[in-house]
Amino acid sequence: MPEHMLAPQIDSALCNLCGRCIAECPTNAVQWVQGRPQILHARDCVYCGVCEDICPVGAVALVFEIVQAKDAFDRAEEP
Amino acid sequence: MRLEETELLRGVGQDTLARLKGLAVVRTLPQSALLCSAGDSDAPVILVLAGALRVYKADADGREQTVATLGVGEALNLPAAFADDRRAPANVEALTPEVTVASIPARALAELAATDATLAATVIRSLANSARHLSDLVTDLSLRSVRQRLARFLLLQAEQADGGGTSRWTHAEIATQLGTAREVVSRQLRALVQEGLVLQDRQRLVIADTQALRRLADL
Numbered sequence: 001m002p003e004h005m006l007a008p009q010i011d012s013a014l015c016n017l018c019g020r021c022i023a024e025c026p027t028n029a030v031q032w033v034q035g036r037p038q039i040l041h042a043r044d045c046v047y048c049g050v051c052e053d054i055c056p057v058g059a060v061a062l063v064f065e066i067v068q069a070k071d072a073f074d075r076a077e078e079p
Numbered sequence: 080m081r082l083e084e085t086e087l088l089r090g091v092g093q094d095t096l097a098r099l100k101g102l103a104v105v106r107t108l109p110q111s112a113l114l115c116s117a118g119d120s121d122a123p124v125i126l127v128l129a130g131a132l133r134v135y136k137a138d139a140d141g142r143e144q145t146v147a148t149l150g151v152g153e154a155l156n157l158p159a160a161f162a163d164d165r166r167a168p169a170n171v172e173a174l175t176p177e178v179t180v181a182s183i184p185a186r187a188l189a190e191l192a193a194t195d196a197t198l199a200a201t202v203i204r205s206l207a208n209s210a211r212h213l214s215d216l217v218t219d220l221s222l223r224s225v226r227q228r229l230a231r232f233l234l235l236q237a238e239q240a241d242g243g244g245t246s247r248w249t250h251a252e253i254a255t256q257l258g259t260a261r262e263v264v265s266r267q268l269r270a271l272v273q274e275g276l277v278l279q280d281r282q283r284l285v286i287a288d289t290q291a292l293r294r295l296a297d298l
Contacts, residue, residue: 006282009249047281052250053265061249065283066236 014059122167130178160185
């Protein structure tokens with residue numbers, strides 16, 4: 001697993017507060033925080049993409065890093 | 080980068096350069112700022128001095144196709160100076176956090192190209208490179224499936240990341256590169272993962288079977 005864990009990005013300007021990402025998250029990583037959906041702990045998120053798929057307004061985005069297998073191995077070996 | 084170091088103005092005569100420097104308006108834009116929209120009349124020719132720009136077309140439903148990404152030293156909007164239809168051919172936005180561009184009035188550039196052979200040659204070279212790029216894009220969009228285009232995209236990005244950088248993309252951004260919808264990208268990526276060509280390690284998409292991906296991409 002990558003040492004630096006990215007979390008899904010939720011665009012508060014687009015979010016319509018429907019709460020579907022919270023209801024469908026399989027690990028309960030998305031929670032209401034001050035009336036808005038938020039990833040509380042990146043470690044809880046398994047990056048499955050359900051929140052992105054379910055969002056009706058395209059407010060959720062998961063960023064991916066595209067790497068060669070060799071690079072993935074090298075980076076995992078870094079101290 | 081200075082104006083005289085850009086692809087369009089490298090080697091042009093001192094008089095021409097002085098005229099263009101006098102006409103150029105240099106400004107810095109924040110990320111996502113719209114530089115011009117498709118159909119704009121009197122759009123200037125743009126030279127990128129720092130950062131990168133995204134050139135794209137969009138339909139009424141908001142679906143986008145990235146036509147080109149232009150980096151430091153590159154020029155765009157040359158049709159505004161030389162084509163019969165002088166309207167801006169596409170939308171242009173700042174791709175990186177800070178983009179510095181020089182805008183040159185299209186008509187003035189056309190007049191100077193008529194008297195400076197070096198400038199005329201660089202204009203022709205830039206337009207020829209654009210024509211080749213667009214021809215490749217048409218081939219890609221018309222003759223290759225989304226799955227093949229995605230395979231090509233992943234290989235290209237992984238190669239670039241191999242050079243030391245980090246290639247980070249959302250599915251929506253990939254979709255604008257491939258001319259399709261985000262949902263299609265998500266579905267096709269899942270299929271590549273299930274087939275073992277790509278490995279998903281949390282946020283990392285690892286090229287697991289380069290040869291199979293190359294065959295799929297028709298490379």
